[in-house]
Amino acid sequence: MLHLALRPCIISLVVQDSIQILQTQGYRVTKPRRQVLEVLKEAKEPVSPYDIQRLLRQQGKYLNHVTIYRILDLFCRLNLAHKVLSNGGFVKCTLGSKEGCHRFMVCRCCGVLREFVDEELCKKESKSAVNLGFHTEYHLSESSGLCSDCYRKRFGE
Amino acid sequence: MLHLALRPCIISLVVQDSIQILQTQGYRVTKPRRQVLEVLKEAKEPVSPYDIQRLLRQQGKYLNHVTIYRILDLFCRLNLAHKVLSNGGFVKCTLGSKEGCHRFMVCRCCGVLREFVDEELCKKESKSAVNLGFHTEYHLSESSGLCSDCYRKRFGE
DNA sequence: GAGCTAATTGCAACAATGTTGCATTTAGCA
């Protein structure tokens, strides 16, 4: 559609990346999938499937919750999103296809969430596992505490 | 009751430890709490509140699910039990009041679960966090992979 | 641009999980 072609920024770059991945993996780029991607991008905190439904409804858009569940399943399989287990919500992956297991730190005060990779940590974890007779393949890791802002507010400096 | 005094082993030692903690913390030792402790002790895998209800019902015992939720909440607050986030079930803590954050390894094949503490890992995690501007207080860590038995079955040796 | 078809979505019905307020029971104590 010409209108769209003239304004490519109507869809953010972050979302565009995910769309690329959908296409190259042979999945269709549908309106619901784009909408969920947009919500995940805008969200400041992890959002549940029903949160997503509510947020979209506020924009006059409607998606059946089953659809949202299926879309999130797909996104998680493709690592475009992750489920944050300590709160049940979903976030958009901020690391692209960076190798290694994607970890989270969550501020228990403001809810800010930071995703990161730490290869050394992974190695150490795998080593501890072997010592206990396990061969681990995946490390789930979510730390909670205070972000620098919230820490400063409480303890000064 | 004399009967009980003569057969102290009627309640296992593991469970007895937890009962001690309940008492010293000023919580009552009730029949439902003992029953849930027993189920957790016997369980080979994490069990959901409704699992617990079903298991008890098989023994002709009935607990309202609300009660089970409240008991599990308490046990988790006292660290007598933990919720395993990657599967939603609860397990009895096997480390007593051992210092440090209690971590899990889960075999994705047979479901075996191993709880452990690794202080070095904690330190490293805290350090990584500081580098990213976080002051973490708690580390949630659940690794998945294969236990030595399942590994051997698949890859020999 | 119109038509085709497999992939995706919507819908309906249901299952599982989790929560709240209040009446009833009971553990622990005097």
Add this chain to the structure above:
DNA sequence: TGCTAAATGCAACATTGTTGCAATTAGCTC
């Protein structure tokens, strides 16, 4: 043995997650 705060049961409800099948649509061909 009774008292009372703590714990449980009950009822009603809210949220979250799942399944099968009919309707729609993205991406392709012509």
